Amino acid sequence: MTAIAAAVEAGVLPGRVWVYSNYHCNLACSYCLTESGPGVPRRELSSEQILDTARQAADLGFTAFGLTGGEPFLMPHMAKTLAQLGGILPTVGLTNGTLFTGRRLAAAEVLAGTDVALQISLDSADPDVNDEARGPDNFAKVVDAIPALVERGINVRIATTGDIGVEEMSRLCELHRGLGVPDTDHVVRPVIARGRAVTAGTGVAAGTDNLPPELTVTADGAYWSPFGPTVLQGRPDTDLLLTRTTDPLSVPARTLLGLVEGRPPGTDSTLNIR
Amino acid sequence: MSRVALLGAAAAPLTARRYYDGGDPGPLVAALATVPELLEVFLPFVSTVLGASALDARTKEIVIVRTSAVLRCEYCVDTHCVVALDEGVTVAEVGVLRDPDTATDHVLTERREDVLVQWVDAVAGGRGPVADELAAALASCYAEHEVVELTLLVGATMMLNRFCTALELPTSAEVLARLTAEGLRG
Numbered sequence: 001m002t003a004i005a006a007a008v009e010a011g012v013l014p015g016r017v018w019v020y021s022n023y024h025c026n027l028a029c030s031y032c033l034t035e036s037g038p039g040v041p042r043r044e045l046s047s048e049q050i051l052d053t054a055r056q057a058a059d060l061g062f063t064a065f066g067l068t069g070g071e072p073f074l075m076p077h078m079a080k081t082l083a084q085l086g087g088i089l090p091t092v093g094l095t096n097g098t099l100f101t102g103r104r105l106a107a108a109e110v111l112a113g114t115d116v117a118l119q120i121s122l123d124s125a126d127p128d129v130n131d132e133a134r135g136p137d138n139f140a141k142v143v144d145a146i147p148a149l150v151e152r153g154i155n156v157r158i159a160t161t162g163d164i165g166v167e168e169m170s171r172l173c174e175l176h177r178g179l180g181v182p183d184t185d186h187v188v189r190p191v192i193a194r195g196r197a198v199t200a201g202t203g204v205a206a207g208t209d210n211l212p213p214e215l216t217v218t219a220d221g222a223y224w225s226p227f228g229p230t231v232l233q234g235r236p237d238t239d240l241l242l243t244r245t246t247d248p249l250s251v252p253a254r255t256l257l258g259l260v261e262g263r264p265p266g267t268d269s270t271l272n273i274r
Numbered sequence: 275m276s277r278v279a280l281l282g283a284a285a286a287p288l289t290a291r292r293y294y295d296g297g298d299p300g301p302l303v304a305a306l307a308t309v310p311e312l313l314e315v316f317l318p319f320v321s322t323v324l325g326a327s328a329l330d331a332r333t334k335e336i337v338i339v340r341t342s343a344v345l346r347c348e349y350c351v352d353t354h355c356v357v358a359l360d361e362g363v364t365v366a367e368v369g370v371l372r373d374p375d376t377a378t379d380h381v382l383t384e385r386r387e388d389v390l391v392q393w394v395d396a397v398a399g400g401r402g403p404v405a406d407e408l409a410a411a412l413a414s415c416y417a418e419h420e421v422v423e424l425t426l427l428v429g430a431t432m433m434l435n436r437f438c439t440a441l442e443l444p445t446s447a448e449v450l451a452r453l454t455a456e457g458l459r460g
Contacts, residue, residue, distance in 0.1 A: 208288065224288060241287035243311040251311065259288055 004253050005061020012260060013213060015063035017089075017249075018226040019050050020218040021078065022070040027096050029121075030133045031161060031203065033195040035231040036070050043070075043219040047081045049247075053217050054088040056249035062215070068094040068226055079107040086114035092157065094119045098138060100145040105152075112153035119157040119187070120146060124164060125171035133162070143179060150180035157185040194230040194237065208240070213260050215253055220244070222252030224259070277441045280304035289314055301349075301443040302434070323430040329423055331361040333390070336371060336382075337427050339363075340391050343374040344398040347435035352445045352459070356452050365456050372458070374399070386415035390424065397428045 007013040023043040025036035034040075045053075054065050065085055072078045073095050085091040097120035100108060111118070120142060124130040127139035149156050158176045160169075169188075176186055193203030211225040218229045220236050221244040228240030242259075245251040281287075281304050283294040290307040293299045306313040324338065335358035342350035355368050363371070370381045371391070378391045393412045396404045412421060437443075453459035 238281060238285045238287050238308060241310060242289070244309045245311055255289060255311065 002061050004250075004257060007257055007260070008061050008063060013215075013257060016066050016214050017053070017057040017062045017064075018066040018068060018214055018216040019045060019053055020069060020216070020226075020229055021045055021050060021067055021072045021081075022075055023231070024074060025069060025071040025096070026074060026098060027071065027135045027138065029135065029196070030200060031191045031195070031197045033192060033197070033227060033230045034070065035195050035234065040231075040234075044075065045217075045219055047075075047077045050081055051084055051088070052247070053249060054085050054091075056247075057215075058089050060250060060253055062253075063089065065089040065091040066094070066214075066226065067091065071096055071099070073099045073104060079104075079110050082116050083110045083114050086111070086116035090115045092117045092119050094121075094159070096121055096134070096138070096142075097145045098141040100149060105145075105148060108149060108154060109152050111155075117155035117157050117185070118149060119159050121161065122146075122158050122172070122176065123160050123162050124168060125175045126168070129168075143175070146176075146179040146181060155185075156181050157187065160186065160188045162191055192227055194227060195232060198232055208259070211240075213256055215242075215249075215256050217246045217249070217252070222246050222249075222256075224256065276301060276305065276443055278305055279308065280443075281307045293317070300446070302438065305437075305441055305443060320430060320434065323427055327423065329420060329427075332358075332363055333387070333424075334427060335361050335363055336367075336387060336390065337394055337424060338431050339368065339371045340374070340378075340394045341398045341428050341431040342435050343372045344395060345432055345435035345439070346374070347439045349438040349443045349445050350431065350435050352449050352453060355458060356449050359452075359456065365458065368456075369458060389415050393424070394428055397425060398432055 004013065008015045021044065023034055023036055024038065024040050026038060028037035050067065057065060065088065067082065067085065072093060082091060082093045093116060095118055097118070121134065122130065122142050123133060130139040131137065146156055158181050160172065164172070173183060173186065177183070191197050191203040192206045194206065197203035206227050208224055211227050214225050216223040216226045216228055220229060222242045223229045224240040224242060228237070230237045242255045243252040280301050281290070283291075286294050286307055287310040289310045290303070290313055293303045293307070293313070303313065303317065306316060324334065327334070335354060338354045339351060339358050342354060351372050355372055358368050358371070359365065367381050370376050370378050374395070379388045382388045382391065389411045392408055393404070396408055416424065450459060
């Protein structure tokens, strides 16, 4: 058993490894951590790089995988790549859910019956509120896509970002249940004060004291958390950078473990920032 | 203006943060921090080679200043001239050491130091083997383990020289002020 596997088994390290497949996106959400949008540098990882990272993660003893962006499904290989990832480790793929029509929806059928869940962002049951942060017609596209994916046997989760009231949350939960997504597959997190949220002056401060140490690989290096490789005013942040080396994955994994083991006793994540 | 971003404390990667605990760690650390796994191995190496060791500090600073002068590294010359002054190298000696076109025999009174400077000029400025005569002269002044350490010191300084020069690391205002006060800078 590797030191990483032992740490994961003991709960010292979270089991999930994340990758940022790319940074470009068809949306430009107001709180986006990575200032993603249509014209930003793509910072892509190839399908083979992503799959190799997952294989190395599994060999080291990590137990789950996550993929985010940018909008991953802007990359034509993404459905097939995710399906392959599901054969390596249980995988969650984050997506804005706005691209699942026509050929992309048909391509996603390869995910049916796999150990892959698509986590789709939906912030409000009120289309205007949702679309104010996420862009015009976002709500309509998402509520069309979710049942279409569910009907095809694809696991779907809902992610809500922001601090919404009890009544609004109740309506949102009613909505996602109606779309075929149970409460157990609905995650809620606050807006994090990184990326565009900093520019907008909103969000919760996040650092090593309240972010789980989930090893995260990008084209620029490896980070403490998927909330680490953020972008501010076009420049990638480095405060949560572990190493520029990502292959072999053991290099940043050992660095992360060293930092976690060096933390003062009792220090742990305090926010539901996942 | 440096050619690369010099990371401040707020942007310092996780394993680099300890180097900022005492305040501004200087441009070398601030540049290397952008590749923290290299900083982690490079800085202890450089600190060991350039820092306190079996060789006395004056000797080491003579080597560092002269090597940096031969390689025309403005940042290293200026920064280490101040260190050399603090280690007892005189202003006149520093003035000659920092000029790679000037021989030192009329200023350095000890033969062994003058031989050392000739060794540095040959190792840092030459190509191919060092002349047998000069190697023998050095061996007559220094023990073999000292020759090894001195030569590694020249090599490590050359690596730093090229790094600092290529990336145009800025000399601190404090260093420039001290050199100006000593008459070593206009």
